[in-house]
Amino acid sequence: xxxxxxxxxxxxxxxxxxxxxxxxxxxxxxxxxxxxxxxxxxxxxxxxxxxxxxxxxxxxxxxxxxxxxxxxxxxxxxxxxxxxxxxxxxxxxxxxxxxxxxxxxxxxxxxxxxxxxxxxxxxxxxxxxxxxxxxxxxxxxxxxxxxxxxxxxxxxxxxxxxxxxxxxxxxxxxxxxxxxxxxxxxxxxxxxxxxxxxxxxxxxxxxxxxxxxxxxxxxxxxxxxxxxxxxxxxxxxxxxxxxxxxxxxxxxxxxxxxxxxxxxxxxxxxxxxxxxxxxxxxxxxxxxxxxxxxxxxxxxxxxxxxxxxxxxxxxxxxxxxxxxxxxxxxxxxxxxxxxxxxxxxx
Numbered sequence: 001x002x003x004x005x006x007x008x009x010x011x012x013x014x015x016x017x018x019x020x021x022x023x024x025x026x027x028x029x030x031x032x033x034x035x036x037x038x039x040x041x042x043x044x045x046x047x048x049x050x051x052x053x054x055x056x057x058x059x060x061x062x063x064x065x066x067x068x069x070x071x072x073x074x075x076x077x078x079x080x081x082x083x084x085x086x087x088x089x090x091x092x093x094x095x096x097x098x099x100x101x102x103x104x105x106x107x108x109x110x111x112x113x114x115x116x117x118x119x120x121x122x123x124x125x126x127x128x129x130x131x132x133x134x135x136x137x138x139x140x141x142x143x144x145x146x147x148x149x150x151x152x153x154x155x156x157x158x159x160x161x162x163x164x165x166x167x168x169x170x171x172x173x174x175x176x177x178x179x180x181x182x183x184x185x186x187x188x189x190x191x192x193x194x195x196x197x198x199x200x201x202x203x204x205x206x207x208x209x210x211x212x213x214x215x216x217x218x219x220x221x222x223x224x225x226x227x228x229x230x231x232x233x234x235x236x237x238x239x240x241x242x243x244x245x246x247x248x249x250x251x252x253x254x255x256x257x258x259x260x261x262x263x264x265x266x267x268x269x270x271x272x273x274x275x276x277x278x279x280x281x282x283x284x285x286x287x288x289x290x291x292x293x294x295x296x297x298x299x300x301x302x303x304x305x306x307x308x309x310x311x312x313x314x315x316x317x318x319x320x321x322x323x324x325x326x327x328x329x330x331x332x333x334x335x336x337x338x339x340x341x342x343x344x345x346x
Contacts, residue, residue, distance in 0.1 A: 001053025001305050004286050006084075006125070007182035007209035009155060013084050015280055016305050017056035017211065018049045018298075019291035024067030031064040035293045039071055045298055046075050050082060052302045058185075058211070058289050060088035060129060061114050073119035080120060087114050088159055088185075090129035102132035107143040111152060126153040127185055130160045137169055138176070145178035157211075159185035163198035170206055183209035183286060189217045190256050190275055190321045191248040197326050200284050209286035215279045216272055218246040220253060223261055223271035227254040259320045263313045269303070276304035278317055 003012040023042045025031025037045070046057075057076070059068050069087060076083055089110035092100040100106060114123065126147065128140065147153040158166055158181050166184050173180040184203065188195045188210070195210070203210050216222055227250075260271045267274070279288050292298035309317075325333060 001302075003055075005209070006155070006286055008207040009182050011084065011124075011155070013056040013287050014054045014305075015285075015287050016054060016276070016302055017058055017086075017287045017289045018046070018054050019213065019289040020057065020059040020068045020072055021063050022291050022293050023059075023064065024071050025064030028064055031068075035291070036064075037293065039074065042071050043075050045292065045295060046072075048295060048298060049302065050079065052299075053305075054302065055082060056084045056086065056287050058086045058213075059118075060091070060127075061093055061110055061117075062088075062091035062129070066093065066113070066117055069114055069117035073117055077119055084124045085118065085120065086125035086127060086157070087118065087123055088127040088129040089114070090132060102128055102135045102140040102143075104139055104143040107140065107147070111147055115152065122152055122154060124154045125157050125183065126155070127157045127159045127183075128161075131162070131165055137165075138172055141169060141172055141176070141178050145173075148179040155179070155182045157181050157183040157185065159213075160187075163202035166199075166208060167202060167206065170208075181208060183211055185211045185213060185289075187214050187246065188212045188279060188282070188285075189215050189246075189248075190221060190260065190278055190317060191217045191253040192246065193321060193323050196323070197329055200282070203284040208284075210284050211286050212279055212288045214246050215276050215288050215290070217248060217253070220246070220248075220250075221257060221260060221271060221275035223257050223264075227251075256317075256321045259316050263309070263317065266313070267307060269307060270300050272297075273300055273304045273307055274309070274313075274317075276301060277307040277309050278314070280304065281309055281314060 002015045004015050005011065006013050022035025023037050025034065026036040059072055061069060089107065090100065090102055093110065098105055115121065126144065132140065144153065144156045148156065156179050158169065161184055166181060170180055184199065186195050186199055257271065260274050264271045264274045276288055276290065279285060290301040292301060
């Protein structure tokens with residue numbers, strides 16, 4: 001396993017991290033379809049991941065209505081110091097009107113609830129799970145800064161925020177001398193490269209790490225799904241692994257998968273391993289989150305850390321998946337000040 005720095009911190013995290021959305025939720029209308037793994041299966045997967053060198057674990061208070069955090073807390077109790085633990089807040093976790101969002105009221109409640117479920121005194125990386133259009137960002141950042149100063153949170157981060165939202169938050173933190181976001185958790189894959197328009201350049205410029213969820217686009221890039229298939233079992237399987245949630249152009253997606261398969265054949269590895277290795281090879285990426293329903297899926301995903309794609313591989317994958325540049329990116333790329341090579345400068 002390789003390790004990368006988390007944003008501008010000096011903290012090293014594994015370039016592949018373990019996601020926990022498949023843990024718990026048996027009988028739940030949503031999470032039962034995603035995995036609903038029990039404690040014994042969780043313990044086994046966590047052990048395999050830690051033994052492979054994974055030290056970054058990602059969860060959220062909303063996963064399986066808190067059961068994922070509870071199960072994870074039981075599993076990591078004896079190895080807490082070996083783990084950089086991340087969780088998230090924002091989504092509704094109860095029936096009350098204040099059981100959601102990023103108000104000071106909910107931030108403090110959600111943090112205490114997560115600490116209790118995870119059986120720990122502190123969260124290493126505490127993410128806001130999305131953008132709250134109702135709560136002033138100043139209020140949220142003040143509450144998160146208090147949590148850091150209290151020692152209950154080591155670092156704060158965002159998830160699913162637009163580049164301008166992260167930049168605004170960083171500006172507020174700098175102006176008010178508060179803790180700043182060290183990372184932004186985003187969706188990024190060969191079939192969904194929207195992050196390259198603004199999120200990746202922003203992350204590089206601001207020193208914010210990028211952690212990636214669903215690098216296989218809900219399992220699509222595993223290469224198991226056939227184009228145009230109406231087979232009920234296959235459609236159901238896509239739905240269960242989140243294929244209906246992650247949005248992309250399926251027609252183009254199947255063209256991308258064909259190239260992924262070809263690259264995988266050259267290396268004698270699975271398409272999933274190639275798809276994850278591609279994300280790891282992109283700019284500003286800190287860690288790729290992988291979740292699994294089976295142990296063989298987990299071990300194959302973890303092995304992506306050992307796969308180095310060639311220039312030919314990367315060129316072929318880029319050519320088939322490169323999105324059309326959005327404005328103003330295309331005009332900024334088309335002309336601008338000419339860079340003078342260092343050797344020619346006076």
